[in-house]
Amino acid sequence: MPDDAGGSNNIKKQNRLLKLFGLGDVNQITQKDIMQLIVAVNQRGIIEDSTCNVIENIFDFDDLTAGDIMTHRKSMVAVEDTEPLRTAVEEVIKTGYSRIPVYHEDTDNIVGVLYAKDLLKYVYTDVPDGFKLTDITRKVFYVPSTKNCSDLFSEMTSSKIQLAVVVDEYGGTDGLITLEDLIEAIVGNIQDEYDNEEDEVRKLSEKIYAVDGSTAVDEVSDLIGIELPDEDSDTVAGLMLEHLGKIPKENERPTVVINGVKFTAARIEKRRIARVLIETDNEELTED
CATH class of the missing domain: 3.10.580.10 (CBS-domain)
Structure with missing residues (x-):
């Protein structure tokens, strides 16, 4: 009996807490409700943004594939x-x-x-x-x-x-x-001695961007407002390699023009295109 009473009291306390944040009964709470609670607690400064992001990522993790x-x-x-x-x-x-x-x-x-x-x-x-x-x-x-x-x-x-x-x-x-x-x-990203602490996407000017080679093609399309082909390549590095037909050497800075957008391999690391410069001022550019 005391155990049941204790459990009942805990549920009542949890329900009161949920009601403070506009949520329902603890027995009917959903994943969406939990995230609303986390966001509310975060907005009140009780937990930090990084903690909130980790909790959100945990929920999203189950929907991700390899x-x-x-x-x-x-x-x-x-x-x-x-x-x-x-x-x-x-x-x-x-x-x-x-x-x-x-x-x-x-x-x-x-x-x-x-x-x-x-x-x-x-x-x-x-x-x-x-x-x-x-x-x-x-x-x-x-x-x-x-x-x-x-x-x-x-x-x-x-x-x-x-x-x-x-x-x-x-x-x-x-x-x-x-x-x-x-x-x-x-x-989130785990920095080690071989990682560069650099923004994945960086706007250098109104029409020039620097992005990681691992940035998704559709993300770049949204960023520059120009549709890029993503049928065969998932990343901007893959898209460049598809058009170059070879892996550039570390001292090379090859460029390709795709749909009027100029892509330059700004940095080659470990036989991959690590950083790409994107220029959307396409007045004098012709498609590769």
């Missing part, structure tokens, strides 16, 4: 299985990544994942005759692009998996996703 937050295949850093060990070591040093996919002939055929720590013992010793990268790669964890992020997070944490290859319905590689990507979907 395909929503993965690194697209065109932006992936990967090495071919025929590359010498030295190339793999240089790639790890240059990118700062602790895990890199290894592919055979094409990135649609990922054959393993190379761990940086597995390379350490070969840095100051002779490489054995006949050595291949696949001799030290680890098993690939594949997930469909439609995989729910909540389920994927549970699987990766319980199995202590840090990186997964995302595949489409035909088994081709869509991209890759890391445990850090999943965590960042909830708590």
Whole structure:
């Protein structure tokens, strides 16, 4: 009896709290009601904006799929299985990544994942005759692009998996996703020593923008007010690569013109277009 009475009193207190914020009975509360409460508490200064954002992201997380937050295949850093060990070591040093996919002939055929720590013992010793990268790669964890992020997070944490290859319905590689990507979907960007603290989208003038290469094409279309093709490429870096037909070198600054908009690869990092300059003053521009 005392336990029941205590529970009843708690429910009454919760109901009174909800009514203060214009919400209904605790037994009938919905996700929308909870978010209204969080927003109301945030507006009163009881919780910070960052806390409010995390709570909102937790609710949204269950609606996300691996395909929503993965690194697209065109932006992936990967090495071919025929590359010498030295190339793999240089790639790890240059990118700062602790895990890199290894592919055979094409990135649609990922054959393993190379761990940086597995390379350490070969840095100051002779490489054995006949050595291949696949001799030290680890098993690939594949997930469909439609995989729910909540389920994927549970699987990766319980199995202590840090990186997964995302595949489409035909088994081709869509991209890759890391445990850090999943965590960042909830708590926001996690800065480390290899990240640049730079705004994803920055307006430089009325007709010039600087954006991350990972910015979605449809987001850029909305930003500049000009429709861009997004059938084959999800990101602005992917869109540029589609038109360039190759990955630019780090000292190159190639440009393409798409629908009268000039795109310049402003920064190349880790064999990907990391930063793009967009110019919409199209009076003298012709389509690429």
